[in-house]
Amino acid sequence: MSAPIEVAGLPRPDISLDQARVFAAELFAVEPRGVKELGSQQDRNFLLSTPDGCRHLLKVSNPAFTREEIEAQNAAMEHLADAGFNTPLPLASCSGEEVEAVTVNGRVHYVRLLTFVEGAPLIERAHLGTHLMRELGASLGRASKAFSDFQHVGLTRSLQWDLRAGENVVADLLPFVQVNWKRDMLSDVLTRVKHVLAPLKGQLPVQAVHGDMTDDNVVYVVSPEGLPRLAGVIDFGDTMYSWRVSELAVACASLFHHNPTNPLAVLPLIQAFHDVVPLSEAEIQALWPLIVLRGAVLAVSGEQQTAIDAGNDYASAALDREWIAFESPATYSWNAAEASIRASLGVPRNGGVRLSNPSPLIPRLTQATPVTVNLGWDSAAFKSGSWIKGPEEERSIIEELTSQDDVVLTRFGEPRMTRANILNPEEPANVALGVEVHNCEPLDVHSPFAATLTLGEASTRAATLEGEGHIVALAGVTVDPALMNGQTLERGQLLGQTRPGGTTVWLALQTTNPDHGNPPGFVRATELRGYCETYLDPTNLLSGIHAAPTPPTHFNGPSIELVRRRNTFDPLQAHYYEEPPRIERGWKEHLIDTNGRHYLDMVNNVTVLGHGHPAVAEAASRQWEMLNTNSRFHYGAVARFSERLLSLVPDSFDTVFLVNSGTEAVDLALRLSKAYTDRDDVLCCEESYHGWSLAADAVSTSISDNPRADETRPEWVHVLAAPNDYRGTHRGEGAGREYAKDAQDLLQHLRQTGTPVGTYISEPRNGNAGAIGTPPSYLESVYHAVRAQGGICISDEVQVGYGRLGEHFWGYEEHKVVPDIVTMAKAMGNGHPLGAVITRREIANALAAQGSFFSSGGGSTLSSQMGITVLDIIEREKLQENAKTAGRILSDGFRDLMGRHSLIGAVHGMGLYQGVEFVRNRESLEPAKEETTAICDRMRELGVMVLPTGDRQNILKIKPPLCFSADSAHYFLRILDEVLTNGW
Numbered sequence: 010m011s012a013p014i015e016v017a018g019l020p021r022p023d024i025s026l027d028q029a030r031v032f033a034a035e036l037f038a039v040e041p042r043g044v045k046e047l048g049s050q051q052d053r054n055f056l057l058s059t060p061d062g063c064r065h066l067l068k069v070s071n072p073a074f075t076r077e078e079i080e081a082q083n084a085a086m087e088h089l090a091d092a093g094f095n096t097p098l099p100l101a102s103c104s105g106e107e108v109e110a111v112t113v114n115g116r117v118h119y120v121r122l123l124t125f126v127e128g129a130p131l132i133e134r135a136h137l138g139t140h141l142m143r144e145l146g147a148s149l150g151r152a153s154k155a156f157s158d159f160q161h162v163g164l165t166r167s168l169q170w171d172l173r174a175g176e177n178v179v180a181d182l183l184p185f186v187q188v189n190w191k192r193d194m195l196s197d198v199l200t201r202v203k204h205v206l207a208p209l210k211g212q213l214p215v216q217a218v219h220g221d222m223t224d225d226n227v228v229y230v231v232s233p234e235g236l237p238r239l240a241g242v243i244d245f246g247d248t249m250y251s252w253r254v255s256e257l258a259v260a261c262a263s264l265f266h267h268n269p270t271n272p273l274a275v276l277p278l279i280q281a282f283h284d285v286v287p288l289s290e291a292e293i294q295a296l297w298p299l300i301v302l303r304g305a306v307l308a309v310s311g312e313q314q315t316a317i318d319a320g321n322d323y324a325s326a327a328l329d330r331e332w333i334a335f336e337s338p339a340t341y342s343w344n345a346a347e348a349s350i351r352a353s354l355g356v357p358r359n360g361g362v363r364l365s366n367p368s369p370l371i372p373r374l375t376q377a378t379p380v381t382v383n384l385g386w387d388s389a390a391f392k393s394g395s396w397i398k399g400p401e402e403e404r405s406i407i408e409e410l411t412s413q414d415d416v417v418l419t420r421f422g423e424p425r426m427t428r429a430n431i432l433n434p435e436e437p438a439n440v441a442l443g444v445e446v447h448n449c450e451p452l453d454v455h456s457p458f459a460a461t462l463t464l465g466e467a468s469t470r471a472a473t474l475e476g477e478g479h480i481v482a483l484a485g486v487t488v489d490p491a492l493m494n495g496q497t498l499e500r501g502q503l504l505g506q507t508r509p510g511g512t513t514v515w516l517a518l519q520t521t522n523p524d525h526g527n528p529p530g531f532v533r534a535t536e537l538r539g540y541c542e543t544y545l546d547p548t549n550l551l552s553g554i555h556a557a558p559t560p561p562t563h564f565n566g567p568s569i570e571l572v573r574r575r576n577t578f579d580p581l582q583a584h585y586y587e588e589p590p591r592i593e594r595g596w597k598e599h600l601i602d603t604n605g606r607h608y609l610d611m612v613n614n615v616t617v618l619g620h621g622h623p624a625v626a627e628a629a630s631r632q633w634e635m636l637n638t639n640s641r642f643h644y645g646a647v648a649r650f651s652e653r654l655l656s657l658v659p660d661s662f663d664t665v666f667l668v669n670s671g672t673e674a675v676d677l678a679l680r681l682s683k684a685y686t687d688r689d690d691v692l693c694c695e696e697s698y699h700g701w702s703l704a705a706d707a708v709s710t711s712i713s714d715n716p717r718a719d720e721t722r723p724e725w726v727h728v729l730a731a732p733n734d735y736r737g738t739h740r741g742e743g744a745g746r747e748y749a750k751d752a753q754d755l756l757q758h759l760r761q762t763g764t765p766v767g768t769y770i771s772e773p774r775n776g777n778a779g780a781i782g783t784p785p786s787y788l789e790s791v792y793h794a795v796r797a798q799g800g801i802c803i804s805d806e807v808q809v810g811y812g813r814l815g816e817h818f819w820g821y822e823e824h825k826v827v828p829d830i831v832t833m834a835k836a837m838g839n840g841h842p843l844g845a846v847i848t849r850r851e852i853a854n855a856l857a858a859q860g861s862f863f864s865s866g867g868g869s870t871l872s873s874q875m876g877i878t879v880l881d882i883i884e885r886e887k888l889q890e891n892a893k894t895a896g897r898i899l900s901d902g903f904r905d906l907m908g909r910h911s912l913i914g915a916v917h918g919m920g921l922y923q924g925v926e927f928v929r930n931r932e933s934l935e936p937a938k939e940e941t942t943a944i945c946d947r948m949r950e951l952g953v954m955v956l957p958t959g960d961r962q963n964i965l966k967i968k969p970p971l972c973f974s975a976d977s978a979h980y981f982l983r984i985l986d987e988v989l990t991n992g993w
């Protein structure tokens with residue numbers, strides 16, 4: 010780098026709106042209709058709108074910049090435009106020049122008229138998702154590639170923003186930072202940056218860079234699908250020669266304020282850049298320190314700019330963001346950041362040392378075999394959500410184990426259930442980087458190698474041993490009082506003793522860039538790969554073995570299991586999400602993945618009682634111990650369960666069939682009906698799902714389940730329009746009557762053409778379509794018309810029945826009708842496969858004429874007992890009532906959100922069966938399909954599992970377990986609001 014730059018803040022030139030108007034008219038013959046100032050750190054930018062609807066940018070550059078610099082910026086824009094970028098382009102003045110000079114207050118200012126790039130800067134989006142990060146990284150890469158052959162004399166500049174001068178800029182501007190701790194922190198970080206960059210600087214390629222491709226200068230538009238897409242790059246004021254990698258560092262630093270608690274959110278951007286412009290080894294090593302340096306330059310420059318240009322609101326508003334740009338990457342482990350970058354780029358670090366023949370840290374462990382406690386997802390020590398108590402639960406499990414006089418070790422790299430949290434949008438920091446040693450009696454601790462001892466504050470009882478390229482850090486150790494800070498310990502020398510409350514041991518590699526402060530106790534699962542490059546499993550060291558460090562097994566957990574699934578399990582049995590978390594545990598309305606992350610479960614309607622219900626587990630276990638056989642034998646449960654079911658329906662019903670699923674129930678119901686009416690033809694409804702067997706599938710018309718459903722119905726199936734009064738052929742009041750009229754017409758037509766309908770099957774509220782209500786009077790009229798011409802009616806309650814609607818136990822109760830056959834399943838067994846058909850004996854008898862009926866599992870001892878248990882708990886825990894109250898919180902909340910977010914077109918459903926329908930336009934009702942998917946993906950990132958449903962896939966399906974709490978309802982509303990407000 011040339012001579013250090015002269016750092017002097019550059020206040021914006023003093024140009025008024027009127028002057029701008031005059032420049033536009035006199036220099037460029039543009040008579041603007043409107044002139045508006047746009048923000049800038051050191052220039053003056055004016056947005057001009059012309060009478061013919063064009064928009065231009067009049068830019069008056071800071072007089073500190075030379076004509077050559079301004080010309081270089083114009084050339085850079087043209088260069089990127091040639092490479093396919095949408096950039097501002099200079100327009101010729103009346104005298105044919107792209108740069109005009111004016112003198113204001115005795116100084117020459119260069120004025121340009123540029124085309125205006127439409128779009129909003131990314132800074133206006135609170136949330137930048139992974140897809141945007143990737144797009145931005147790819148754009149940066151393409152710009153960097155295009156600039157690699159771009160040269161101009163005006164690019165050799167002496168700018169405060171050239172990271173090659175960053176260290177000097179920070180040092181020079183430090184005095185502008187008023188707050189002591191901030192100044193100290195900047196100064197400390199500057200020393201670290203210098204230390205790391207010194208050996209790398211000579212190896213960093215230099216080329217033309219835009220120098221300011223930040224969220225302020227990259228603009229986006231919303232696509233017709235409602236998704237943000239990058240649309241252009243603006244503000245070439247910092248174009249210069251600099252380190253190539255600084256283009257990336259500058260962009261990254263600008264993004265932390267979007268997600269300050271997760272600096273690694275920039276990884277997809279770095280990866281996408283690397284795909285276009287592969288980073289060299291030196292660039293990879295320099296990247297994070299350069300990001301920190303850019304943050305530091307921004308922070309000190311922001312302080313300076315507000316000091317010298319107090320009226321610059323744009324600069325003052327930026328200060329908080331600039332501080333985050335510094336603090337967020339600076340306080341993150343630089344080692345872990347580099348390692349995470351390497352992992353995402355697939356470029357491993359060279360070398361690595363191995364400890365040779367360490368002496369045991371705790372020699373007692375060479376004789377005793379320690380017990381390893383499992384605090385992860387599959388721990389049998391946890392009962393009924395006990396892990397939610399947190400570290401207190403860990404202590405009681407460990408105390409129980411140590412009471413048997415064993416040494417107990419915790420596990421390195423284990424995501425602990427006890428450190429995770431429920432109803433929290435942040436990924437928990439719950440993965441242990443250290444190993445705890447617990448024993449009732451103190452154990453001697455020895456130095457495993459010749460090492461220098463550093464003692465922490467007395468209260469922390471921390472000690473660090475450094476030697477042989479490794480660091481052993483200990484917390485909660487009683488150090489031998491004879492030992493002094495800084496002392497050298499020999500291999501095997503006694504250090505002290507473990508403490509009764511447990512001693513934590515970390516093992517880390519010494520690096521050229523040591524992290525400051527104590528080793529982290531717990532990190533996030535997504536950070537573990539990065540941390541594991543420096544933090545090793547200390548377990549073997551405790552007893553003196555040093556095997557090669559192996560990453561914790563769960564690293565590969567989700568992906569390997571997914572590959573195994575794909576290899577064996579037919580993919581037609583699809584899974585939710587492209588990259589699904591591996592869900593292995595649940596508790597109430599929470600699903601838990603193998604990283605211990607808790608998700609709010611909005612979709613498991615089958616598990617009505619909630620996940621992991623202890624009474625269900627106990628009843629199943631007891632029944633298994635006693636007997637499980639089939640209904641050909643005589644036992645009490647089958648009758649008890651059948652009686653219970655009949656007690657839930659009107660007296661006209663007297664007969665129960667027990668099967669194993671909704672499909673079987675529907676299939677059997679269709680057989681019963683066909684046998685009884687002696688007619689084949691069935692009337693069903695558009696957008697429905699009733700099951701997968703030949704008959705149940707024949708009446709399933711949903712095109713989201715089967716895109717060819719419309720064309721492939723068998724002859725005996727007749728399909729009615731979905732009676733949707735929000736977006737169907739008949740809308741609003743009176744729609745029920747009109748749809749019923751259509752149904753009557755079709756029934757009549759079928760009778761006249763010799764195929765009279767024997768069966769009408771429908772859900773009383775279309776669950777599959779998104780909890781869409783059936784309009785008033787419709788069902789009553791259709792039931793009447795079907796029966797009037799000799800048919801019978803099946804109400805499919807598999808999805809909406811069993812108390813879910815809150816107000817009603819069965820969906821048909823909403824419509825003052827009584828069906829002839831009711832099918833049910835899902836909720837009946839809380840996940841145990843159970844299904845039932847309830848009907849009248851005369852209908853059942855018709856099937857008897859065709860042969861016997863037997864289902865091995867249907868009504869088995871176990872299934873019957875499970876069915877009784879579930880009904881008992883629904884009653885005991887008042888779950889139907891809960892569906893009503895929690896459902897009301899949701900529906901009130903949705904209606905409130907609807908007032909604020911135009912994307913919500915309608916709210917369907919009741920109780921804990923609801924659907925929030927997203928539309929692009931409340932008049933045209935254009936379904937917001939892509940938005941719905943993106944919203945669901947974003948909500949999952951924030952700890953909520955909710956999914957799209959309906960033929961247009963534009964409705965959030967909301968059907969959580971019925972134990973869904975008021976807190977969960979409020980959390981769901983909060984997260985939905987956040988996503989609708991901040992973007993997806």
Ligand code: PMP
Pocket residue numbers: 669670671672673675698699700701772776777805806807808834835
């Ligand atoms: N009927 C309805 C209304 C359903 O929603 C479903 C399943 N989604 C079924 C029948 C089929 O049930 P199962 O998956 O238990 O076979």
